[in-house]
Amino acid sequence: MRKISVQNLKGGTGKSTTVVNLGAALALKGKRVLLIDTDSQAHVGMHLGIKHSVTLFDLMTIDLSIEEAIINARENLDCIVSDKKVAVLETMLVQMPRREEILRLRARRLKNLKYDYVLVDCSPSISLMHQNALLFADYLLIPVSMDVLSLAGASSIMDSSRMLLQMYEMPLQIMGVLPTIYDGRLNMSKEVVSILETNYKKLTSVLTPIRTDVKLKEAAAAHQTIFEYDPKSRGAEDYMRLADELLELETRLDRQKQKPAEATLTA
Numbered sequence: 001m002r003k004i005s006v007q008n009l010k011g012g013t014g015k016s017t018t019v020v021n022l023g024a025a026l027a028l029k030g031k032r033v034l035l036i037d038t039d040s041q042a043h044v045g046m047h048l049g050i051k052h053s054v055t056l057f058d059l060m061t062i063d064l065s066i067e068e069a070i071i072n073a074r075e076n077l078d079c080i081v082s083d084k085k086v087a088v089l090e091t092m093l094v095q096m097p098r099r100e101e102i103l104r105l106r107a108r109r110l111k112n113l114k115y116d117y118v119l120v121d122c123s124p125s126i127s128l129m130h131q132n133a134l135l136f137a138d139y140l141l142i143p144v145s146m147d148v149l150s151l152a153g154a155s156s157i158m159d160s161s162r163m164l165l166q167m168y169e170m171p172l173q174i175m176g177v178l179p180t181i182y183d184g185r186l187n188m189s190k191e192v193v194s195i196l197e198t199n200y201k202k203l204t205s206v207l208t209p210i211r212t213d214v215k216l217k218e219a220a221a222a223h224q225t226i227f228e229y230d231p232k233s234r235g236a237e238d239y240m241r242l243a244d245e246l247l248e249l250e251t252r253l254d255r256q257k258q259k260p261a262e263a264t265l266t267a
């Protein structure tokens, strides 16, 4: 089971779009996928058009089994949804012991549920929920939209994640940096990808960009994955290719586990 937290401290970089459509692509390829939404904006459930009376808030605050929090969204695709109450979790968590580790502890039984991938959607902020997501996951995936602030958000998330993980003597493992909302006609897009390659290629994979496609926006509004809304669209093509790239990365990640000193970020 690979647990991947999708984070960038800049808002609107395509985190939720990636969690839903990458999750859907992996599910279509026969992988068993769980999506966990840790953002009180609750975009994952909204995008997929699902609701559940038990949300992440309950999982984090009440002693219940993780199965009760899981709802099936599509074939091979399950979800733990968020809701507005997750915003007040911050103040509640502050008073709890091991407050950064609650998600990891509550989700321990996940290993019995045989998921191949768990994708965690995160809010664009440093918060206790963000720290919980980080300590729960094995890897970070960082969507970067084609602007300078998004690059800064990626750099901040790496710095803050590294600091937290160092306290737990855990390595920061970045699965990849994903250029999103990429428009090949714009110099800005090309420049941002070139900066990503210069800055991060030695540390992690710079994945093939997800191109701008209004169909991705329309699919979210229609409460459908891009594969349901328009399977022939650019967005569908790009997210299916991203799933393939991720599956190819598996071999590299397994090698990383054997040689953690080479593969993790220390800079």
Ligand SMILES: Nc1ncnc2c1ncn2[C@@H]1O[C@H](COP(=O)(O)OP(=O)(O)OP(=O)(O)O)[C@@H](O)[C@H]1O
Pocket: 010, 011, 012, 013, 014, 015, 016, 017, 018, 039, 041, 043, 122, 123, 124, 180, 181, 182, 210, 211, 212, 213, 214, 216, 217, 218, 220
């Ligand atoms: N490749 C794309 N092409 C066109 N629009 C996109 C693309 N990816 C995402 N969008 C749109 O951009 C907006 C922001 O995307 P999304 O909600 O996934 O970002 P986010 O990083 O999760 O935002 P937040 O930080 O607020 O949680 C949405 O309206 C989404 O439909």
Ligand SMILES: [Mg+2]
Pocket: 015, 016, 017, 039, 041, 043, 121, 122, 123
């Ligand atoms: Mg989001």
